[in-house]
Amino acid sequence: MAEVVLEKVSHRYPGAQSDTFSNVDLVIKQGEAHALLGSSGAGKTTILNLLSGLARPSAGRIFFDGLDVTGASPRKRNVAQVFQFPVLYASLSVQENLSFPLRNQGWRGARLSARVADIAERLELTGCLKRRPDALSLFEKQLVAIGRALVRPEIDLVLLDEPLTAVEPATKWQLRRVLKQAQEELNATMVYVTHDQTEALTFADRISVLHEGKLLQTGTPADLYQHPAYEHVAYFIGSPGMNLIPGEVLDGVYRLDGCAIAPAPGLSPGPCVIGFRPEWAEVTTEGTEGPMVTVTRTRVLGTRGNRPVGIVSVDLNGQSISTRQTLDVVVGASARLKVGRDRVVGFREGIRLGSEAAHA
Amino acid sequence: MRRRTNRAWLGVLPVVLVVAFSAVLPLMTVVNYSLQDIFDTNTRIFVGFDWYRETLRDPRFLDALLRQFTFSATVLAIEIPLGILVAKSLPRTGARTGMFLILLAVPLLIPWNVVGTIWQLFARPDIGLFGASLTALGLDFNYTSDVLDAWITLVLMDVWHWTSLVALLSFAGLASIQEPYYQAAEIDGASRWQVFRYVELPRLRSVLTIAVLLRLMDSLMIYTEPFVLTGGGPGNSTTFLSQYLTTMAVSQFDLGPAAAFSVLYFLLILLLCWLFYTSVMRSAED
Structure with missing residues (x-):
């Protein structure tokens, strides 16, 4: 897990008239659950893509634990991501899905199965390890996707892009609880993108509020609640x-x-x-x-x-x-x-x- | 309370009639013919399964059957991978995509006998662009006299004609895969082969099932193109089942044997398609 620093980061889509956002400075502490909160079009997902390496900033630099990763590709960056809907390998079992990122890094044998069993245990997935994704509920599928993101132990950063969107309201709180618990136990640095302030307030240690391409304010939930620096916040x-x-x-x-x-x-x-x-x-x-x-x-x-x-x-x-x-x-x-x-x-x-x- | 009646059956009557007159009755007529020796409209003798026995022992039928399987297996083995490859190399979005798709669709819109004629001219060793080029390179290419050359030309023609179908179906399958699946694979450190094997291929499964079924049935029934291109020759080297059947029924007017042949032919295609479909469906359940 790493401390993540964005230094004067700007981004502009090719051919666009103006920056999606400009001069964003942000420090995400090691082991912190950090929420990026804003309405749609605020630039949340773009920041997520910059962190994962799927997009490159047009200016500024990004550091993981002091190491400049601005130009590094996703696979070099050691990040994992959970998407709005469960993204799984449909032809692979839950166990194989969870093993996939580890296998690609050369894990084999008892070490691999022990790690997968541990993650499945934490996410309450042990019962469905042998099943295919089609046989799972939406809730379980998203848990598997979260498991695949958390499975690599030396991962620097876990990114979550509105991970509760697809899940039925009744099970949202449950998924959030399991996620939060796993985050604390594994001491994972997490960035959680959402437009739902309740989700952000209950999940995050600190929240950054984005609005129209500007990072307005970063602080603890209590901080933002009691001392908003902007009318929008x-x-x-x-x-x-x-x-x-x-x-x-x-x-x-x-x-x-x-x-x-x-x-x-x-x-x-x-x-x-x-x-x-x-x-x-x-x-x-x-x-x-x-x-x-x-x-x-x-x-x-x-x-x-x-x-x-x-x-x-x-x-x-x-x-x-x-x-x-x-x-x-x-x-x-x-x-x-x-x-x-x-x-x-x-x-x-x-x-x-x-x-x-x-x-x- | 409403009274229960059986009048709803009247609603399906039109469909039953259409199916009966377009499929069931003609098929039954053929089955009927296949069991009789027909001399003229008034003279016919019931012969039981004699024609079936005779057909299954007929070396010309067995040769045509073997050729048919070889041809179908060859074109499927080329068209399916090639179609996927073409679909993968197309740009996913943008102005050029539409143009490529239209170009791909062109061979599918050409009447089959015209396809045969195009290739008959294209492959001519004296004036055809393809045949003459090979001749100019010093190759002794002649599809009317050499068996291998005839087969190469036929397979090339079928690949040219039908790979587009596989490519278009695969393109539709690939287009339905959302970007996050690729992003997740990239983040998980998947290789290009793994992306194809675990992200794309599972999503292509259903369209590829359709593509293989269509190509299998169509290639088993191929008639027009080889008829125009080679006429079944040289010798009988490119005579497939349908052409042999036509010769038997139309030229020689052997209605009984031809009917037995038809029934066997029909059952064969049905059996192959059923075998393929059930095996795909079964492996999907595992």
Whole structure:
């Protein structure tokens, strides 16, 4: 397993007018499960192809453990890949499928069968080693494909291209659990491409958010959730997403609908987008501070103590805002919106106020 | 509650009639003929399986049968690998692909007797481009007098005529293989042979089954092209089953033996195709 470094990597498809992405700097740590998160067209799969060697960067360099592999072909790179749908050798049994990459590296005999048995055991495939791929469910097939990717012990990097797409929703969590467990036990460096933020948040140690050919932000799930550097990251991560409401900064204070809601020390005055997570805010009929809102909808998600908790949707001058709280307000009521003072983030032109990106 | 009736059978009646008049009745007529000695329309004698015995002992029939197998095996052994090779060397996408596919389809669109005529001229040692070129190289090539030359010309003609079919079918099979299968093989360190053996060949299995079946049946029934090109000669060296049958039924008017021959011929093709198909299907299940 290796540490993977992308240094100022750009890519442009032949004949294209502009780069698919440009100047991407990224460090994927040894043994890390790293997710590339973005909607389709963000450049995720292209980065994956650059890592596997199926595509070459038009500029920049790629290192595996300090070794420059920018120009190396896939077979020289020591990577493995799992695709969106299970890619197996149809005429070979599960055992032969798992052995295939090892055989090509000269493994034979007891050493080979022991390694294959070990991987099959970890992926709960021992029962179907003798079977052909046609006899397997989609779920089992994808497990075999994952097994084939993990079977070479000295593999530098395992790439997963939306590996749960083809699997039925009911078995997705199970496949993810087995995959995550194998990743931790084998200490595999993994890059996991997905457009599903839930998948990324639950699987990855760190996430890189891509948008329109730019790597916006890399960080732990908690980092991205609480300190998004870009409006797009704030919007993309979390369900329901962050509230992003037009407001302003005036005299070092965030103002929403004219009301001061949180301090904004040292930030230049002017209009901005004010962001806060649903659980950072509360709608209440008590008090006289905070913007006036109208409750439009409540949705129960569970109970805390004896009181129902869930999502409250309110209307502020035509803008919809969600909060996560105890459901002690009724639809149609006028109420006050209160936001946790330290948690509010502001964005101007999509970039977080006061962040490194804003200074750049 | 609806009443149950058997009226649905009326729905399949047209198909039953078409099949009966186009296949079953003619075949039964032939079976009927094969059991009788026919002198004229009013005089016929039931002879049982005599014609079958006679046909199976007829050295000319057995020679034609051997030639037929040799020919079919030879053209299949060339056309199938060559067709796959052509399909693999075609560009998978792009403007040129369409042009290549059209060019490949051209031999398939030419009427069979015209194919025979083209090759009859092409291979002539005096004025044909192919034959005259060989003559110019100092080779004594003459397909009308030399048995080997006649066979070479026939096999070349069949390969020219039918390899396209195998190539087009294989191309369709190869085109259905998605890119990740190749990428995975590349990442797994597979050699070019392994890519063919484990990625492409399993995917080509069904189209190749069809290709082999079609070519096997067609080559067993070949008539027009050798009839035009060599007329079965020199001697009987290129007389295949269908031509011998035609000679017997049309020129000599031996209806009984010809009918017995037809039934044997039909059963032979049926048997070979069944053997091939079941063996392919059985190995697919393993």
